[in-house]
Amino acid sequence: MRKRESRMKAGELFDLKGRVALVTGASSGLGAHFAEVLAENGAKLVLVARRAERLAALKQKIEAAGGQAIAVEADVLDRAAMKRAYDAAETAFGTVTILLNNAGVTHADRVAEMPEETWRRVVGTNLDAVLYWAQEAARRMLLAKTQGAIVNIASIYGYRVSRGVAAYSVAKAGVIQLTKALALELAFKGVRVNAIAPGFIVTEINAEYLAGKGAEMTRHIPVGRLGETRDLDGALLLLASDASRFMAGATVVVDGGQMLALSGV
Numbered sequence: 001m002r003k004r005e006s007r008m009k010a011g012e013l014f015d016l017k018g019r020v021a022l023v024t025g026a027s028s029g030l031g032a033h034f035a036e037v038l039a040e041n042g043a044k045l046v047l048v049a050r051r052a053e054r055l056a057a058l059k060q061k062i063e064a065a066g067g068q069a070i071a072v073e074a075d076v077l078d079r080a081a082m083k084r085a086y087d088a089a090e091t092a093f094g095t096v097t098i099l100l101n102n103a104g105v106t107h108a109d110r111v112a113e114m115p116e117e118t119w120r121r122v123v124g125t126n127l128d129a130v131l132y133w134a135q136e137a138a139r140r141m142l143l144a145k146t147q148g149a150i151v152n153i154a155s156i157y158g159y160r161v162s163r164g165v166a167a168y169s170v171a172k173a174g175v176i177q178l179t180k181a182l183a184l185e186l187a188f189k190g191v192r193v194n195a196i197a198p199g200f201i202v203t204e205i206n207a208e209y210l211a212g213k214g215a216e217m218t219r220h221i222p223v224g225r226l227g228e229t230r231d232l233d234g235a236l237l238l239l240a241s242d243a244s245r246f247m248a249g250a251t252v253v254v255d256g257g258q259m260l261a262l263s264g265v
Contacts (some may be wrong), residue, residue: 003145005208006204007262009099013128013241013242014041014238014241014253015041015042015216015241016041016043016098016237016240016241017042017043018042019040019042019044019097019098019240020041020043020044020046020089020093020094020095020096020097020098021035021039021043021044021045021046021088021096021097021098021099021100021240022045022046022085022086022096022098022099022100023035023038023045023046023047023048023100023102024048024049024076024100024102024103024133024138025026025048025049025076025102025103025104026045026048026049026055026058026102027047027049027050027051027054027055027058027141027196028049028051028054028197028203028204028205029154029205030102030198030201030202030203030232031049031100032054032058032172033057033203033229033230033232034100034102034168034232034236035047035062035069035100036058036062036065037233037237038072038098038100038236038240039062039065039067039069040065040067041237041241043098044067044068044093044202045059045067045068045069045070045158046070046072046085046089046092046093046094046096047059047069047070047071047072047167048072048073048074048076048085048086048103048123048247049073049074049103050073050074050075051073052071052112053075055071056071058071059071059178061120063082064140068093069235070088070089070092070192071160072084072085072088072089074205075092076103076125076129076132077125077128077129077132078134079122079132081116081151082132082133082136082146083136083180086136086137086140086193086206087126090140090227093148095140095141095144095148096140096141096148096150097141097148097149098148098149098150098240099133099134099137099148099149099150099151100151100153100236100240101129101130101133101134101150101151101152101153102153103120103129104124104125105122105125105126106122106128106255107121107122107164107165107167107168107245108164108165109164109166109167109177110163110164111166111261112145113256114166115262118167118254121140121170122167122171123170123171123174123177124173125165126168126172126174126179127171127172127173127174127175128175129211130152130175130176130178134150134152134178134182134193137150137191138150138182138186138191141190141191142189142191144259147188147190147191147192148190148191148192148195149187149192149194149240149241150155150182150191150192150193150194151194151195151196151236151239151240151241152175152179152193152194152195152196153170153175153196153198154172154175154176154179154197154251155168155169155175155196155197155198156175156182156197156198156199156250156253156255156258157169157172157173158172158173158175159173159176159251159253159259160196160259172197174188175195176195176197176251178193178248179183179193179195179249179251180249182252183248183249184249184253186246187248187249188205192239192247192248193248193249194239194244194247194248194249194250194251194252195250195251195252196232196235196236196239196251196252196254197251197252197253197254197255198227198232198254198255199227199254199255199256199258199259200217200221200226200227200255200258201227201229202226202227202228202229203229212227218245220258220260220261220262221255221257221258221261222257222260222261223256224256224257225255225256226256227254227255231256235252236256238252239252
């Protein structure tokens with residue numbers, strides 16, 4: 001008789017107990033939200049960003065809810081600070097087994113007038129840093145002989161372009177391709193790399209801008225509204241947990257169907 005495969009309930013499938021999650025860009029916006037979601041589902045959090053006071057407040061909030069977290073002030077382009085963050089994680093909790101590459105910046109420059117420093121800053125933060133932090137996470141997981149997940153935050157702008165965000169679009173397209181390249185080389189070693197490409201999600205950073213443009217934008221979103229931070233929770237937990245154990249190199253688009261509308265489908 002064929003042995004029946006064991007099945008896990010949803011609560012077990014997405015359980016992150018025993019995992020150590022490092023989130024870059026955790027001081028505000030999606031990063032802060034993602035950190036809380038991971039903590040609520042059992043992960044121990046390593047919060048990384050430049051704004052120490054915001055990190056301290058988030059750390060306190062997570063701990064008040066019964067979670068565990070440490071805060072590490074670091075610029076994602078500072079590779080020495082990056083190593084200190086991973087060292088601090090290992091001292092406090094052990095090897096990082098979930099990396100959420102979330103840190104990012106945008107810009108509003110037309111190509112002909114865009115300064116070189118803007119290009120370097122945007123591509124550096126949104127793409128170069130994704131590689132650096134993924135490399136370090138993978139090295140340490142392999143050294144510890146443990147499996148893990150790397151989740152990169154891309155964007156629907158990685159698939160399309162718009163005026164004034166050339167550097168951002170190029171960087172996010174690079175994240176999607178980098179996710180595939182990393183997955184190809186790391187999946188057989190037990191390190192799964194995937195990405196999330198959000199559409200227009202309202203956060204504290206863009207709320208004022210989207211409030212003015214909301215009506216115009218929602219005409220191109222089939223579900224009829226802008227996204228909320230919680231709309232990304234399912235994709236995050238899927239890719240960070242064993243629920244995605246057979247996924248590698250995938251980018252999950254969470255945009256309310258906007259890409260379909262823009263493609264004319």
